[in-house]
Amino acid sequence: LHLQESGPGLVKPSETLSLTCTVSGDSINRTSYYWGWVRQPPGKGLEWIGSIYYTGRAYYSPSLKSRVTLSVDTSKNQFALNLSSVTAADTAVFYCVATGVITGWFDPWGQGTLVTVSS
Amino acid sequence: NFMLTQPHSVSESPGKTATISCTGNSGSIASNYVQWYQQRPGSAPTTVIFENDQRPSGVPNRFSGSIDSSSNSASLTISGLKTEDEADYYCQSFDSSISNWVFGGGTKLTVL
Numbered sequence: 001l002h003l004q005e006s007g008p009g010l011v012k013p014s015e016t017l018s019l020t021c022t023v024s025g026d027s028i029n030r031t032s033y034y035w036g037w038v039r040q041p042p043g044k045g046l047e048w049i050g051s052i053y054y055t056g057r058a059y060y061s062p063s064l065k066s067r068v069t070l071s072v073d074t075s076k077n078q079f080a081l082n083l084s085s086v087t088a089a090d091t092a093v094f095y096c097v098a099t100g101v102i103t104g105w106f107d108p109w110g111q112g113t114l115v116t117v118s119s
Numbered sequence: 120n121f122m123l124t125q126p127h128s129v130s131e132s133p134g135k136t137a138t139i140s141c142t143g144n145s146g147s148i149a150s151n152y153v154q155w156y157q158q159r160p161g162s163a164p165t166t167v168i169f170e171n172d173q174r175p176s177g178v179p180n181r182f183s184g185s186i187d188s189s190s191n192s193a194s195l196t197i198s199g200l201k202t203e204d205e206a207d208y209y210c211q212s213f214d215s216s217i218s219n220w221v222f223g224g225g226t227k228l229t230v231l
Contacts, residue, residue, distance in 0.1 A: 036220070045225040046156075046164065046209050059218045062120065095163055103152050103170050104213040104220060109163040 001025045003096045003110040011117050017083040021096030021110060028077045029054045034099040035072065035079040038106070039092040047092075051099055052079055086117045121146055121214035123223035130229040133200050139226045141210030142192040149186050151213040153193040158207045158225075167208070168195060197228070205230045 007019035021035065028035065036051030050060040052070040060068050064083070072079040083090060096110040122144045131137040141153065153171050156164035166175050168184035171193065181204075183196045193212075197204055210223040 046222045048220045105154050105169045107166050112163050
């Protein structure tokens with residue numbers, strides 16, 4: 001199983017950050033995984049953003065819930081993150097991850113992609 | 120909400136043993152599995168312990184994990200420290216009450 005993030009590396013303040021994660025090596029319909037996003041601001045720790053099941057059932061971090069939308073496209077074996085009304089505080093490396101339904105184990109991780117919020 | 124607290128930093132000498140704690144602020148940490156991730160600068164996190172005490176293939180048996188229900192904490196122990204073990208370590212678990220995944224704040228391990 002392999003995950004790869006893609007999307008713009010630069011987003012303007014107040015706009016929407018959009019990233020896609022492409023899953024390869026297995027089907028995103030696999031019932032044993034949630035598909036999620038984790039971010040890491042420069043020099044700071046890991047923050048779980050949200051996770052989605054292949055059915056579309058999504059779970060969000062309370063601190064980001066009002067601005068985050070996750071979606072899944074089973075035909076493309078992809079899932080996506082939209083984060084609206086971004087500010088400089090949203091600048092971070094964003095990782096997509098597979099999460100075991102039973103164990104809650106985050107594995108594997110994508111390589112991560114740096115998104116900078118700046119005008 | 121359920122939170123996990125780690126020491127900001129731990130420092131130990133090569134060949135010694137380092138232990139990093141991860142303490143839950145409420146509920147029972149034993150209710151859900153705890154994972155531990157190692158992150159070196161510029162790289163994505165990798166798993167060193169999953170399901171409280173299981174090592175993925177390729178992780179040396181110098182790494183071990185445990186749960187202590189009495190203190191509502193998990194621990195990562197690294198014995199026979201090597202300079203290559205110097206990294207940031209994060210614990211992670213699940214908050215069943217609101218179906219959210221949670222990370223600890225991370226611990227910087229220095230081996231010198």
